[in-house]
Amino acid sequence: MKKKDIHIKGNGFLRKITDSGVLPKRAAVFALRALIALAFFFNTVFAQAPAEQVKTSLDRDHVLIGEPVVLNIEINTGMNHPVTEWIVLPDRFNRLEVLGRSPRDSSYAADRITYRQSFTLTGFEPGTWMIPAMSFVIDKKTRHTDSLPVTIIAAILKDSAYHDIREIIEVPPSKTSWWYYLAGILSLIALGLLVVLWIRQRSGNVGVERDHGRSVSPLKEALEQLSSPATGQLIRDEEWKGYYSRVTDIFKTYIEKKFAFPAMQKTTDELLVFLHGLGIKNEYPVIAEVLRMADAVKFAKYKPEREVPGNARQAMVAGLKALDQINISIAQELF
Numbered sequence: 001m002k003k004k005d006i007h008i009k010g011n012g013f014l015r016k017i018t019d020s021g022v023l024p025k026r027a028a029v030f031a032l033r034a035l036i037a038l039a040f041f042f043n044t045v046f047a048q049a050p051a052e053q054v055k056t057s058l059d060r061d062h063v064l065i066g067e068p069v070v071l072n073i074e075i076n077t078g079m080n081h082p083v084t085e086w087i088v089l090p091d092r093f094n095r096l097e098v099l100g101r102s103p104r105d106s107s108y109a110a111d112r113i114t115y116r117q118s119f120t121l122t123g124f125e126p127g128t129w130m131i132p133a134m135s136f137v138i139d140k141k142t143r144h145t146d147s148l149p150v151t152i153i154a155a156i157l158k159d160s161a162y163h164d165i166r167e168i169i170e171v172p173p174s175k176t177s178w179w180y181y182l183a184g185i186l187s188l189i190a191l192g193l194l195v196v197l198w199i200r201q202r203s204g205n206v207g208v209e210r211d212h213g214r215s216v217s218p219l220k221e222a223l224e225q226l227s228s229p230a231t232g233q234l235i236r237d238e239e240w241k242g243y244y245s246r247v248t249d250i251f252k253t254y255i256e257k258k259f260a261f262p263a264m265q266k267t268t269d270e271l272l273v274f275l276h277g278l279g280i281k282n283e284y285p286v287i288a289e290v291l292r293m294a295d296a297v298k299f300a301k302y303k304p305e306r307e308v309p310g311n312a313r314q315a316m317v318a319g320l321k322a323l324d325q326i327n328i329s330i331a332q333e334l335f
Helices: 012-020 027-049 178-215 218-228 229-236 241-261 268-278 282-302 308-323 327-331
Strands: 053-058 062-064 069-078 083-085 098-101 105-109 112-123 128-129 137-139 141-144 148-153
Touching: 012 053, 012 141, 053 148, 112 148, 112 178, 218 241, 229 241, 229 308, 241 268, 241 282, 268 282
Parallel strands: 062 148
Antiparallel strands: 053 069, 069 112, 083 137, 098 112, 105 112, 128 148, 137 141
């Protein structure tokens, strides 16, 4: 076969090869197809491979002992190739310590995703210490960040010269100003006056209480309070809760003063048991009715008829007069 009889379809590269006689026609076509397939294969492989970008940086690489330094890590990769295992940085490594960790952040742009996290580090030993390369995983393949050095500098003293221990220096005593003494004397006088006034006031109150105790009996005091204008005003204003509270308090106060029985601390049922034991048969039912009515008004918000409160005051007056005839020794046997 002659060169001039060869009819070749294809590019100029194949024509040159066949025309020159380097390769036969079929071998040239096979080589060209192999080159095209190989180029397509490498193009597909490298197109699918995640082209990740890793940035590891420090805000400063020289710090004093105990000062913080911020380590920033940024990983940029394709959307189809996310980071499946993130960086794990221990709390202490290479004589450095982690003071704080920011939450891991991620942002999206087109078909890329960027991961970010910051670590606040410090060191307490002078020297240059290495932040090691940290591993993370993309597509089941482990990759690493860059390692970075950080230098911890000891505190620089302005005066590093040696100073020996000095001898004890005698300090002359300072003179106290005269107004310190004056302020102390005036304070003592004021304190003494306050003590004297307090003693006089206390002794005066005790004397008044004793005179009042001798002049007014518990029965007379209770009757005066029941018939006082304040009690009548509560009835006129129909303040039933306040009225019944006042009447029952007057009655219980009389019981405590007369019989030394803690009536204010007892429930209505306990107080009625005590009164029943005193033997007031005629007045007991009306007193019990008043006390139970008072509970209904105070706790159940019951509104009695207008004439009922007036009758309650009369019942209490009769009950007080009957109780005043009871011998104290009988009451003491009940509790």
